[in-house]
Amino acid sequence: MSKPLENIRIVDIGRYVAGPYCATLLGALGADVIRVERPDGGEDRFISPLSFDEDGQPNEGGLIYQTGWGKKSLSLNLSDERGREILRKLVETADIVVANLPPVALQRLGLDWETLSQHRPEIILVTQTGFGDTGPDSAKGGFDGIGQAMSGAMYLTGTPGNPAKAGAPYVDYATALMSAFATMAALMDRDKTGKGQHVQTSLLNTALAVMNAHLIEQSVTGINRVGTGNRVQTSAPSDVFATSDGHILVHTVGNNLFKRWAETVERPELVEDERFQSDQQRGDNNDVLCDIMARWCAPLTTSEALAKLQEKGVPSGPVLSLQQALDNPQADAMSYFTSVAVNGQDGAFAPVLGLPAQFSSLTPNAPSAPPEIGGHNTEILGELGLSKSQIEELKEQGII
Numbered sequence: 001m002s003k004p005l006e007n008i009r010i011v012d013i014g015r016y017v018a019g020p021y022c023a024t025l026l027g028a029l030g031a032d033v034i035r036v037e038r039p040d041g042g043e044d045r046f047i048s049p050l051s052f053d054e055d056g057q058p059n060e061g062g063l064i065y066q067t068g069w070g071k072k073s074l075s076l077n078l079s080d081e082r083g084r085e086i087l088r089k090l091v092e093t094a095d096i097v098v099a100n101l102p103p104v105a106l107q108r109l110g111l112d113w114e115t116l117s118q119h120r121p122e123i124i125l126v127t128q129t130g131f132g133d134t135g136p137d138s139a140k141g142g143f144d145g146i147g148q149a150m151s152g153a154m155y156l157t158g159t160p161g162n163p164a165k166a167g168a169p170y171v172d173y174a175t176a177l178m179s180a181f182a183t184m185a186a187l188m189d190r191d192k193t194g195k196g197q198h199v200q201t202s203l204l205n206t207a208l209a210v211m212n213a214h215l216i217e218q219s220v221t222g223i224n225r226v227g228t229g230n231r232v233q234t235s236a237p238s239d240v241f242a243t244s245d246g247h248i249l250v251h252t253v254g255n256n257l258f259k260r261w262a263e264t265v266e267r268p269e270l271v272e273d274e275r276f277q278s279d280q281q282r283g284d285n286n287d288v289l290c291d292i293m294a295r296w297c298a299p300l301t302t303s304e305a306l307a308k309l310q311e312k313g314v315p316s317g318p319v320l321s322l323q324q325a326l327d328n329p330q331a332d333a334m335s336y337f338t339s340v341a342v343n344g345q346d347g348a349f350a351p352v353l354g355l356p357a358q359f360s361s362l363t364p365n366a367p368s369a370p371p372e373i374g375g376h377n378t379e380i381l382g383e384l385g386l387s388k389s390q391i392e393e394l395k396e397q398g399i400i
Contacts, residue, residue, distance in 0.1 A: 003030020003365070008187070011036060011094040012071065013087075013111075016044045017144070017169060018128040018203065019100030020067040021176035026096070026183060027070040028355035028364040034094075034380060035071040036087060038078075039400060041373045050342055050350070060343060060370065065350045068370030069340070074381075075374030077399050084109055086399075089384045092120070096183060100128035102141065113198040123196040124186045126179055132202045147171035147207035156214060158227040175206040235279040236286035237261065237293040240319060246302040247319040250293065250309065253279060260312040265296045326351060338367040374400060 008031040012023035020035070027033040037045070044067065049058030074090070076083040088110060091097055099111060106112040106127065113125050130142020145165050148154050158164035182199045190196055208215065217223060225233055232238035235253045252261045255278075262270045270276055270292075275285045282289060297305050302318050309316040320328065331337060337351035352367035377400050381391050394400045 004362070005187075006030035008032065008095045009093060010034070010096045010098060011087075011091055012098045013109075014098050014100040014128070015042050016047075016100070017063070017067060017172035018175040018179065018201070019098050019126075020044065021173060022126065022128070022179035022183065023098045024067050024070060025176065025180040025355060026098075030365065031096075033071040034090065034376070035068060035073050035371065036076055036078075036090070037073065037373065039075040039374065039398060041075075045370075045373070050348070051345055062350070064370045065340060065342075065352050065367075069352060069367040070365050071371055072376035072380065073371035073374055074377055075400050078109060080399055082394070082397075082399050086381070086384065086394075090380070091116070091123075093384070094123065095187075096124045096126060098126045098179070098183075102129070102139070103133060104139075117196065117198070121195055122190065124183060124190065124199060125196070126183050126186075126199045127201075128175055128179055129200070129202045131204045133200065137204075142203045144169035144172040144203065147203035150204060151207035151211045152214060152218075153207060153211050156211075156225060156227050157229070159229050160226050163227065164229070170210070171203050171207045174210060175201050175203055178206055178209075231286060231290065232283065233286070234283045236282040236289040238283075239286070239290050239293070241290075241294050241297040241305075243297050243300055243302045243305050248297065248302055248305055248309075248316055249319060250314065250316045252282075252314060257314060258282065261293075261309075261314050264308055264312045264314055265292060267292060340367050340369050343369050343372065 005026055008026070010023050010026055010031050010033045012020060012033055013036045014020045014023065023031075023033045023035070045064045046058040046061050047064075048062035050061060050065075051059045053059055076086055078084055078087060091111070097111060097116070099106060101109075101111075103112065107115070110116070111125070116123060116125055129138070130140055130146065131137040148157075148165050148171055149163070151171075154163040154165050157166065179199065179201045182201065186197050186199050214225070218225070230240040230249070232251070235251070238251045238253065240247050240249050250261075252258055258276065259268075259271050262268050270289075276282045276289070300308070306316055306318060318324075325331070326337075336353055338354055339349045340352045342348040342350050354367050355364040357364075377395075378388075378391055381394075381400070382388075386394075391400070
């Protein structure tokens with residue numbers, strides 16, 4: 001079955017998440033993705049290691065299994081002019097270049113938009129930065145947590161004096177998703193105009209987008225909310241509650257759901273209480289409602305509490321450990337994970353998520369093990385016109 005991007009080549013010289021995962025998502029739709037990395041491997045290969053060598057050094061990590069599958073690998077020493085020349089030749093064959101590198105590094109490689117577009121006006125350059133390409137922070141690097149910190153998210157997630165970062169790097173992954181979305185739009189535009197363009201995303205922009213509703217409220221009202229941990233301030237009861245054997249999260253939004261919740265905890269009179277006539281009123285009086293919910297949950301097991309809430313259609317879920325999340329029967333029923341053999345470890349398999357979407361008549365590529373470092377050097381360099389002896393010489397000289 002054909003894939004939407006099966007005739008598209010992507011050169012991925014990103015690192016960590018925002019760039020590489022963008023390319024992975026596009027590869028799931030059929031694009032030929034070539035990952036360019038150092039001869040000793042990029043830093044992102046070894047994050048969350050799945051094993052260690054005899055010297056105690058990390059082997060491949062969990063991150064590369066999520067962001068590297070479905071790709072080919074070309075190892076290049078880009079600090080050497082010969083490596084940069086090979087990269088330029090490779091880019092000549094590409095439709096898209098994905099690079100979450102600093103602007104200075106792009107210029108050094110000749111991959112800044114001004115240089116690239118002069119030679120290849122039809123190419124699409126997709127870049128991710130920490131803060132954008134202008135302004136006082138434009139030259140700074142960034143990571144997911146910094147986006148969380150500078151968007152107000154950590155302030156609102158924590159409690160006064162104790163800001164808290166989400167464990168999931170949602171800013172990184174959301175930036176990758178927005179990059180892939182924008183790349184598809186750029187491809188559609190190129191089909192109409194024949195021209196490429198520069199697609200830019202940034203961690204700060206993504207983080208602000210996720211927090212935008214809260215920022216709009218602050219700008220218009222000057223309310224100056226402070227963090228309340230897991231407790232929601234604009235509805236109630238919406239918080240994490242302890243059961244006799246664990247914790248559950250309950251989110252009650254809207255008058256209809258509040259009515260169902262009140263019936264569940266056998267307090268139907270709360271629906272007529274003047275303190276609880278809207279989400280914001282309930283949020284303003286969340287101490288009262290959350291206390292009722294906490295006392296209701298305390299003697300029940302997690303399963304008992306969830307069953308009673310589900311009976312009335314009140315959104316709720318268990319707080320799961322990492323292993324429990326893996327063992328969740330709902331994830332199994334939806335076949336979210338693909339079991340991928342771990343390189344170099346007999347009998348070890350990694351649960352890798354493919355494209356996080358389902359289609360009625362399109363089957364995306366399924367996850368596979370990430371390529372070995374430089375695993376496609378001979379294939380790719382041969383395609384670029386290098387002979388076997390030239391490839392061997394480059395290997396001996398540490399260029400590949």
